[in-house]
Structures are given as structure tokens and as C-alpha cells.
Amino acid sequence: MHGVFAYVASVWITALLVVMVIVLIRARSPMTRILALDVLTLYLIALLVVYASANESRYFLDAALILGLLSFVASLVTARYHSERKVFD
Amino acid sequence: MDLESLIPWIADGLVLIALLVMTVGAIGIVTMPDIYTKLHAASKAVFLGVILLALAAMLLQDMAFTLRAALICMALILTTPVASHVIGRAAYLEREHMTTPGAVDESGHHLADEDDAHPIPDDGLARREPPVILSDEPAR
Numbered sequence: 001m002h003g004v005f006a007y008v009a010s011v012w013i014t015a016l017l018v019v020m021v022i023v024l025i026r027a028r029s030p031m032t033r034i035l036a037l038d039v040l041t042l043y044l045i046a047l048l049v050v051y052a053s054a055n056e057s058r059y060f061l062d063a064a065l066i067l068g069l070l071s072f073v074a075s076l077v078t079a080r081y082h083s084e085r086k087v088f089d
Numbered sequence: 090m091d092l093e094s095l096i097p098w099i100a101d102g103l104v105l106i107a108l109l110v111m112t113v114g115a116i117g118i119v120t121m122p123d124i125y126t127k128l129h130a131a132s133k134a135v136f137l138g139v140i141l142l143a144l145a146a147m148l149l150q151d152m153a154f155t156l157r158a159a160l161i162c163m164a165l166i167l168t169t170p171v172a173s174h175v176i177g178r179a180a181y182l183e184r185e186h187m188t189t190p191g192a193v194d195e196s197g198h199h200l201a202d203e204d205d206a207h208p209i210p211d212d213g214l215a216r217r218e219p220p221v222i223l224s225d226e227p228a229r
Contacts, residue, residue, distance in 0.1 A: 002097060002101060005101045005104050005105070006104075008108075009104050009107075009108055009142075012108050012112075013108075013111070016111060016112065016115050019115050019119065020115065020118070023118060023119060029124060029180070029183075029185055031124045031176055031179055031180040031183070031185060032124055032127065034176055034179075035118070035124065035127060035128065035131050035176050036118070038131065038172055038173075038176070039114070039115075039118060039131045039135050042135045042136060042139055042165075042169075043111070043135070045139055045161065045165075046107075046111065046138060046139045046142050049139070049142050049143055049146055049158065049161070050104075050142060050146075052146065052154070053142075053145070053146035053149060053150065053154075056150065056154075058150070058153055058154045058157055061154070061157040061158060061160075061161060062157070064161055065157070065160060065161050065164060068161060068164050068165055068168065069164060069168070071172075072164075072168035072169075072171070072172050075172045075175065075176060076171070076172060076175050079172075079175045079176045079178075079179035080175060080179065082179060082183070083178070083179035083180075083182040083183050084179075084182065
């Protein structure tokens, strides 16, 4: 992508990150907080992909992959523990 | 103008569509009334925006970059529906009310009722009790 588009995308995704942090802080139920954390990590992955593509450096994609897998495990464990008080059967 | 010089512009268009879709997802999460409808915006819109961004990056870079971006797409496709389903199931097990207008609860647990037949525990004490595991018959 052209440089201007990468810059605009970075700024825009950062604004969405700030919106999601506000949702995370002001959420009423714990499940909404877990959901907001999940979406926050998705925005972080998007930011890392844009940054890696703009700098032509593929090492940021490894960080994005690890972040995605960690957020999956985190939302799984927190949601299951909060609702059933056990993680594994 | 050959096809080769069009590829950066196609990538720019994909990035713009991805930003639009992710913004729609954020608006959905902010404005939807309860967790069950917020899950729609979170698990579809934002996730598709990330996939579109990875596609735009794949169009421009070399093979190593493309394979890693494809790996990220695969991981997201496999994990995002599972995480959303677990969050929705946890909200259902905790008896979160459906506050969407016109909501219908077909499970028999009356989560869409407005008369607080099964109120959510508001104090921190009630949440520390072991939750009721759902059975097949309805609650009342």
C-alpha cells in the first residue's frame, strides 16, 4: 500500500483501540469486558499487520500470531472460569 | 496501464474497506444493547477487517510475508468463532438479560423477560456461589 494509506490506517486503528479501551473500562458486565479485551487484541493484530506491511518487515507478523493465539486462550479461560468456576472438564 | 501497476491501488482499496468494516464493528460494540448482540459485531465485523488487511499486505509483499499472513488468517478463522461462542455461552450461563427490543428467548430460561423473574445478582457475593449448570428442562 502507499505510504499515506498506511499512515491513515495506523492512526485510524489507534483511534479504534482507544474507543475499545473506553468500552473496556465502562462495561457493566464481566462478559462485555472479556469481549472488549478480545476485540482489543484483534485491533492490535491489525495494527501490527499494517505496520509490518508498511515497513516490509515480517517479524511483526510473528508477534501478531502469538498475540492472536494468546488472546484466544485468555478469553476461553476467563469466560469459562467466570461462568462455571472450572476451566477443564 | 498493465495489471502489475494496479496492485498497489487494489491493496489501498482493500485497506479502506477493512477500515470501514472495523469501524462498523466498533460502532456495533458501542451501541448494541446487550452482550448477545455485541457478539455479532465483535465476531464478524472486526475479524473480517483483520482478514482484509492481511490480504492487502499479502498482495504487496514476498512469499515469506504472504505465508505468515496466511498463518495469521488461519489462526483467526479457527479461534475467533470458538472464543465468541464461549463468551456467549458464559453470558447465558450467568443469566445475563436480553435487553434488545423484541428479543425472544427460546431456551426456556426467560432471559428476555422484562419483569425480573430471574434477576442478575448485583452484589459481588452472589457471583461467588457455584453457578447453576443448565439441564434440559426449563427453569420453571
